[in-house]
Amino acid sequence: MKSSFSTVSSYSDHKFAVKDAPTTIRDSLRLTNAVEDPGYMTLSLISENKVDDLMFNSKMFQDHMVNDFRPKFSHADSSEIMITLNNLKNDILSTKNIRELESTDLRSEVAKQFAARRAELVSHLNASLRPLIDEVFSMEQRLKAFDAENADFVGKTKQYKSTFRSEVHSRIRAGQSKLDALRHGLQTEINSLEAIIEREFAQAANRLNQEVSNFKESFDASERNIKLQKKHVISGMNEKIKSFAESVAKYLPILKKNSEERRFNQMMMQKNLAEIMTVLSDNSEHFGDYCFSDLVPDTRIFDAIMTTKVD
Structure with missing residues (x-):
């Protein structure tokens, strides 16, 4: 049987998987045969915080563990297994502390590198964005000047519009007055012409009626003369x-x-x-x-x- 419980680094390659909450020592720490090589064991832990609470005794081991490791540990006694498990516990705790220290040092180093990189990026951004910021500021100043000119133009436009509207209304009223006077004079002329036309038409009708009457009388007289002459001839x-x-x-x-x-x-x-x-x-x-x-x-x-x- 191969054993790798002697060093801390030997446990760095083992797989740890979270399962259901432990209720017994057997549930908390279960050693199973490796699929690849029956000579190795894979350690599955529910939680690292539960390692400190593990208490081993021969009766517990006999009740919960021996059957799982038969025939691997068929010739080992309980004391050797307990020692091995305690060593495993200590190695796990040591590995945890070392990893915490390494994690703290790594975090500090990463923070330093991040701060340096951040300062470098800020400097680069300042150098790159300064012309753009200046251009934006210049555009903002020009925009303010344009707003001022636009406001002045709008004011002048409103004033011109008001003046133009007043002038147009005044001219419209004057034109309306002239148009009314012209319409009145034209209506007077039309009425006068209508009266003249009616009078002339009445006179012409009377003259025409008189001429028609005279012609009729002359025609009747001529017809009588013709008949009389015919009779004589x-x-x-x-x-x-x-x-x-x-x-x-x-x-x-x-x-x-x-x-x-x-x-x-x-x-x-x-x-x-x-x-x-x-x-x-x-x-x-x-x-x-x-x-x-x-x-x-x-x-x-x-x-x-x-x-x-x-x-």
């Missing part, structure tokens, strides 16, 4: 046609007796008839279409004249 033409018909009726027997004379008279009658027809045709616009209806009873004379053959 038609009456005269009827008289002439009647006289011509009587002459034709008078000369028809003579035409039958003397062909030469009849031929001459027939030509003369045809000539006279042609002249009458020409006169009637030229004056048809004055007589109208109905003037020939008044000649219907005597048309047989014209037919006799126009159809009579000259031998």
